[in-house]
Amino acid sequence: MIDFVNYFINGALVGLLYALIAMGFVVIYRASKVFNFAQGELVVFGGFIVWWMVASLGLPLSIGLPLAFVAAALFGLLVERVFFSRLAGESVFAMVMVTIGLLILIRGLILVLFGPQVRSFPIIFPLQPVIIGEILIPRSLLIGGVITVIVGFGLSWFFNRTRAGLRMTAVAEDHQVALLMGISVKRSIAFAWILGAVLSTLGAVIFLSGKSLNFLASDIGLAALPVALLAGFEAIAGVLLAGLIVGIIQGLVTAYLDPIVGGAIGTVFPFIIMLLILFIRPTGMFGWKTIERV
Amino acid sequence: MDPAGVFATSFERDKALIRTRGQWIALIVFLVALAVLPHVLGPRLVAISTNMLIMAVVVIGLQINMGYAGQINLGQAAFMGVGAYATGALAIKFNLPFWLSIPLGGCAAAVFGFIFGLSAVRIKGFYLALTTIAAQTLFHFLILNLPQSWFGGSNGLTLEPAQIFGFSFVSETSIYYLCLGVTALMVFGAYGIVRSRHGRAFVAVCDDDVASGLMGINVVRTKAIAFLIGAFYAGIAGALWAYYVRFVAVDQFTLFHSIWFIAMVIVGGLGSITGALIGVFVIKAIQESFVTLGPGIVAQFPSLGGDVVFALMNVFLGGIIAAFLIFEPRGLMHRWNILKRSYRLWPFPY
Numbered sequence: 146m147i148d149f150v151n152y153f154i155n156g157a158l159v160g161l162l163y164a165l166i167a168m169g170f171v172v173i174y175r176a177s178k179v180f181n182f183a184q185g186e187l188v189v190f191g192g193f194i195v196w197w198m199v200a201s202l203g204l205p206l207s208i209g210l211p212l213a214f215v216a217a218a219l220f221g222l223l224v225e226r227v228f229f230s231r232l233a234g235e236s237v238f239a240m241v242m243v244t245i246g247l248l249i250l251i252r253g254l255i256l257v258l259f260g261p262q263v264r265s266f267p268i269i270f271p272l273q274p275v276i277i278g279e280i281l282i283p284r285s286l287l288i289g290g291v292i293t294v295i296v297g298f299g300l301s302w303f304f305n306r307t308r309a310g311l312r313m314t315a316v317a318e319d320h321q322v323a324l325l326m327g328i329s330v331k332r333s334i335a336f337a338w339i340l341g342a343v344l345s346t347l348g349a350v351i352f353l354s355g356k357s358l359n360f361l362a363s364d365i366g367l368a369a370l371p372v373a374l375l376a377g378f379e380a381i382a383g384v385l386l387a388g389l390i391v392g393i394i395q396g397l398v399t400a401y402l403d404p405i406v407g408g409a410i411g412t413v414f415p416f417i418i419m420l421l422i423l424f425i426r427p428t429g430m431f432g433w434k435t436i437e438r439v
Numbered sequence: 440m441d442p443a444g445v446f447a448t449s450f451e452r453d454k455a456l457i458r459t460r461g462q463w464i465a466l467i468v469f470l471v472a473l474a475v476l477p478h479v480l481g482p483r484l485v486a487i488s489t490n491m492l493i494m495a496v497v498v499i500g501l502q503i504n505m506g507y508a509g510q511i512n513l514g515q516a517a518f519m520g521v522g523a524y525a526t527g528a529l530a531i532k533f534n535l536p537f538w539l540s541i542p543l544g545g546c547a548a549a550v551f552g553f554i555f556g557l558s559a560v561r562i563k564g565f566y567l568a569l570t571t572i573a574a575q576t577l578f579h580f581l582i583l584n585l586p587q588s589w590f591g592g593s594n595g596l597t598l599e600p601a602q603i604f605g606f607s608f609v610s611e612t613s614i615y616y617l618c619l620g621v622t623a624l625m626v627f628g629a630y631g632i633v634r635s636r637h638g639r640a641f642v643a644v645c646d647d648d649v650a651s652g653l654m655g656i657n658v659v660r661t662k663a664i665a666f667l668i669g670a671f672y673a674g675i676a677g678a679l680w681a682y683y684v685r686f687v688a689v690d691q692f693t694l695f696h697s698i699w700f701i702a703m704v705i706v707g708g709l710g711s712i713t714g715a716l717i718g719v720f721v722i723k724a725i726q727e728s729f730v731t732l733g734p735g736i737v738a739q740f741p742s743l744g745g746d747v748v749f750a751l752m753n754v755f756l757g758g759i760i761a762a763f764l765i766f767e768p769r770g771l772m773h774r775w776n777i778l779k780r781s782y783r784l785w786p787f788p789y
Contacts, residue, residue: 180565231765239764241511241565242705245698246764250757256750367572367694374569413580416573420558423570427562 147279152400153393158286160392162352164384165293166369167376168300169344174378175304176313176337177229179240184345185366186251191217191346192266192353192362193259199267206269210350214343221342225335233330234320255360266353289351294385296347300340301382313337368412371419377432387430391415442783456630473619477612485611487727492618493679494719498703499629500672502715505704507633508665509645514555514571515673515700517578520692522548522674523681524582527596528589530681537601537608537682541621544678545671551578552670559662563648567662575694582689595688598681614683621679625672629712632668641665642710702760708770717771725759726752 166188173181181187194216198209228243270285304310316323316333323330352365376387399411428434447453457463477485501515526544529535535543551574558570582590590596601608601617608614632638640661643651652658681687699722707718733748767774 180568228761228765235768237565238511239768241568242701243761243764245513245701246757246760248757249695249698249702249753250761253750253753253755253757257747257754261750367576370569370572410580410584413576416576420570420573420577423558423566423573424561427566 152396156393156396157389158290160388161290161293163369163372164388166348167373167384169341170373171381173337173341176317177334178237178317182244183247185363186248187345188349189363190251192349192358196264217342217346218339221339225338229334230331263357263359266356266358269350269354272355285354297382297385371415374419375422375429377429379433380431383431477615482611485615489615489618491719491723492622493676495716496622496625496676497673498700498715498719500669501700502704504665504669506709508641510665511568512571513568513697514574516692516696517575518548518552518670518673519677520578521551522677523687524590526678526681527598527687530598541678545674548674549667549671553667556663556666560659579689598685601682618679705763708772711772714770714772
């Protein structure tokens with residue numbers, strides 16, 4: 146029984162981590178209707194920036210970490226300036242394809258700038274787990290979970306209640322119409338990418354704290370896809386619930402099915418969930434049902 | 440547009456693929472050049488050419504699926520893998536000859552692709568692309584976790600060379616001719632498909648699926664057929680790959696390979712079979728020149744280590760995809776068509 150509770154809680158916390166990464170995805174989608182396939186690469190890039198600032202340059206955490214977030218924001222801005230500002234008004238297809246190009250480009254950049262070696266990521270959160278009775282909880286995931294919930298509700302408020310957030314939604318709906326309404330398309334998309342890059346870096350900090358880091362960590366970007374899909378790509382707070390569901394299911398499946406089926410079912414299971422969602426309810430739990438007018 | 444003085448006087452003439460004598464000559468010269476190629480080039484270049492021929496088949500499949508029918512497919516490498524594994528298993532378990540196992544491999548991939556294409560019943564656009572990512576992971580998982588006696592699990596499959604009438608395709612040259620033959624057939628078939636009723640339906644669905652539905656095209660069926668054909672091409676290529684490398688393993692068919700295929704389609708030009716061939720040639724040539732120049736680059740920057748070549752290749756490829764989408768979304772083929780048109784119109788500007 147205590148095992149079950151352990152798996153359950155750990156699964157939930159991992160799910161919240163997925164939710165944080167999925168949030169980076171959702172934010173970019175909300176503001177520009179672009180599926181960012183390079184999400185995992187953004188996470189790894191953010192992780193490497195943190196590693197570079199803290200471990201390589203040897204800055205203390207209190208300076209290195211904020212600097213890393215600033216650098217990530219600048220990187221997001223750079224991506225927007227170089228690629229997406231030129232694509233304003235182009236089809237969504239072109240933009241999504243560019244993110245696929247970015248996926249390869251950033252991976253190459255990471256290899257050129259930081260090398261293929263496995264680096265040990267600085268320990269941001271204390272390593273010793275939180276122990277309540279017989280329940281063992283990794284501290285980084287626990288703190289990360291709290292941060293995720295706060296960020297999730299904050300972003301949800303921002304996108305649904307503030308002018309700036311609603312402006313971004315308008316941009317996603319139609320570039321031309323948004324321009325006619327006096328909304329700066331470029332600024333909205335730039336802000337979305339900055340936000341996406343910063344969220345990815347935050348995800349990297351929580352995900353990698355005290356672990357090893359190399360470019361293969363980007364798999365988490367794909368693992369977060371089912372979470373975003375289950376919530377519906379427009380729902381920001383919904384991502385939290387979806388993350389919990391996917392994480393718990395994955396945790397339990399890994400614990401109880403893996404020994405029977407023989408390994409790796411835990412990593413594939415989210416994708417099976419994803420396929421099921423796609424077939425049963427493509428808009429997810431809280432996604433917007435769009436009505437197409439011909 | 441046709442050059443001056445060429446007028447189609449019958450429907451057959453109007454839909455002909457090769458319209459002028461010059462084009463006939465160019466085609467024959469090209470085919471002869473391909474045929475004598477292994478006798479002129481060294482073994483390494485022949486190996487690269489064989490590779491290009493196999494890639495050409497996959498990318499044409501992707502072109503039909505993505506360029507014509509507009510269905511983004513991020514699982515083309517998985518479909519290719521299904522073909523390779525099916526062919527390998529058939530050849531090893533049932534000792535089928537290659538002329539039977541290659542088409543069957545294609546069919547296996549086609550069925551796999553069709554299943555994912557069927558999801559078009561419920562979803563469209565990028566959601567459909569997501570199911571193809573799921574196809575990629577599922578393929579990986581299934582191969583590694585199905586009983587090892589079926590597909591070799593993580594050990595992969597090792598094949599005997601293809602044999603016919605006691606002749607076995609072992610040497611680089613013979614396998615080149617095998618691939619050339621199959622690829623030529625597939626390319627010819629692709630030209631046929633895209634100007635047939637199905638090809639026109641693909642283009643209509645790509646342009647506007649609601650409008651094409653109103654015109655009586657069965658949209659879901661068309662999308663599923665596009666996946667079927669695309670996956671069939673991938674399966675045939677996978678089968679050729681299995682006989683060429685004679686070793687099949689899951690890490691030959693990753694999401695990254697799928698992305699390379701997409702890059703080839705984009706660089707060559709969406710919606711053109713010739714464009715797909717050009718894309719394969721250009722990207723593969725760049726890739727290989729990076730590999731060739733690799734030691735030189737490593738010698739220049741010793742601090743970066745041997746992986747820098749792979750890294751630079753990624754940077755270059757990612758950059759080129761983005762650059763093409765920003766500056767020439769319709770690919771090299773479109774540029775070529777502009778050039779051809781202005782040449783034919785010369786000295787008039789339009």
